[in-house]
Amino acid sequence: MNAKIVLLPGDGIGPEVTAEAQRVLVAVAQKFGHEFAFESCPIGGNAIDDFGDPLPDATLKACQASDAVLLGAVGGPKWDDPNAKTRPEAGLLKIRKEMGLFANLRPVKAYDVLVDASPLKRNIVAGTDILFVRELTGGIYFGDSGLTKHDDGTETAFSTEVYSTHEIERVVRLAAEAAKGRSGHVTSVDKANVLEASRLWRRVAARVMKEEYPDLKYEVVLVDAMAMHLISKPTYYDVIVTNNIFGDILTDEGSMLPGSMGLLPSASIGSDGPGLYEPIHGSAPDIAGQGIANPLATILASAMMLRHSLKLEEEAAAIEAAVDQVLAAGLRTKDIADKGAEWLSTTAMGDEVLKALGS
Ligand code: IPM
Ligand code: MN
Numbered sequence: 001m002n003a004k005i006v007l008l009p010g011d012g013i014g015p016e017v018t019a020e021a022q023r024v025l026v027a028v029a030q031k032f033g034h035e036f037a038f039e040s041c042p043i044g045g046n047a048i049d050d051f052g053d054p055l056p057d058a059t060l061k062a063c064q065a066s067d068a069v070l071l072g073a074v075g076g077p078k079w080d081d082p083n084a085k086t087r088p089e090a091g092l093l094k095i096r097k098e099m100g101l102f103a104n105l106r107p108v109k110a111y112d113v114l115v116d117a118s119p120l121k122r123n124i125v126a127g128t129d130i131l132f133v134r135e136l137t138g139g140i141y142f143g144d145s146g147l148t149k150h151d152d153g154t155e156t157a158f159s160t161e162v163y164s165t166h167e168i169e170r171v172v173r174l175a176a177e178a179a180k181g182r183s184g185h186v187t188s189v190d191k192a193n194v195l196e197a198s199r200l201w202r203r204v205a206a207r208v209m210k211e212e213y214p215d216l217k218y219e220v221v222l223v224d225a226m227a228m229h230l231i232s233k234p235t236y237y238d239v240i241v242t243n244n245i246f247g248d249i250l251t252d253e254g255s256m257l258p259g260s261m262g263l264l265p266s267a268s269i270g271s272d273g274p275g276l277y278e279p280i281h282g283s284a285p286d287i288a289g290q291g292i293a294n295p296l297a298t299i300l301a302s303a304m305m306l307r308h309s310l311k312l313e314e315e316a317a318a319i320e321a322a323v324d325q326v327l328a329a330g331l332r333t334k335d336i337a338d339k340g341a342e343w344l345s346t347t348a349m350g351d352e353v354l355k356a357l358g359s
Pocket of ligand 1 (some may be wrong): 089092
């Protein structure tokens with residue numbers, strides 16, 4: 001097949017890890033007889049520096065005209081000034097909204113060979129396989145907000161959690177569809193004991209599950225309790241669906257289960273059109289430019305891209321198998337290496353994945 005892939009390397013280690021994922025995609029295209037055309041566009045802090053805009057129009061247009069988008073990471077201390085006119089993160093929120101990417105899929109799978117790198121005990125973590133489905137274009141991230149300055153010099157600020165029926169229905173359906181191909185267990189997370197928006201979420205989710213997915217196991221958990229369960233019994237969960245902000249927080253917590261954020265990919269998808277794929281880790285400015293970042297999360301994100309946007313299941317599985325093989329062989333980047341043990345550079349890890357792919 002022919003596919004147009006936009007690369008958004010971004011800031012910090014973004015360009016380093018995206019480059020490795022691109023090499024893997026090129027190898028997959030060769031091996032399976034596809035034509036992938038790549039176009040690199042600016043986003044984030046470097047785009048603010050060069051264009052005064054974290055998401056230049058040309059970048060958004062290129063993404064919208066593509067088949068899929070692969071993002072590295074955005075942000076860094078250089079652009080962290082709270083008084084700055086714009087921030088790298090604004091580019092990320094805008095691209096999600098403009099591309100209609102209402103669902104963020106964040107699989108958290110514990111690799112058995114890495115379980116001992118987890119801060120939790122092996123008997124708790126081993127076997128963890130959760131798919132988080134985070135609502136991504138609504139809620140408090142996009143609700144009404146404001147700031148009032150008072151005469152006495154103090155200030156008042158507010159941000160609003162807003163959801164409508166349709167926004168809840170579509171993300172719950174997506175989660176339920178994903179659960180069909182897994183263990184068939186959906187858990188919806190909310191704060192319905194306090195928040196009106198969560199009470200609507202709970203009612204709509206329950207209706208969709210009862211009317212459309214009666215065969216799936218469905219449960220509801222309050223977000224504070226979920227924060228606890230996630231580290232006490234992570235293997236109990238299969239698909240967890242929740243709003244934008246709870247999903248943001250719980251997926252960071254969840255990312256610690258397998259030991260390193262350097263392994264976890266994410267997919268942001270809408271009802272149609274191109275999806276956006278990225279590692280869940282950030283731009284890690286402290287290690288940028290040193291060639292020590294772990295490229296595996298971005299490589300695994302490229303596998304999700306092949307699966308979800310390009311419908312190339314066999315190719316996606318080949319990348320995942322190559323990563324499994326590399327990890328099983330004991331090859332590690334610095335973030336997942338045992339203390340004092342040898343580790344590979346970013347590009348050396350990329351080389352190993354290519355070798356495992358047979359390229
Ligand atoms: C994420 C990030 C973003 C978010 C930030 C960078 C805006 O934390 O993708 O989880 O909060 O959504
Ligand atoms: Mn986050």
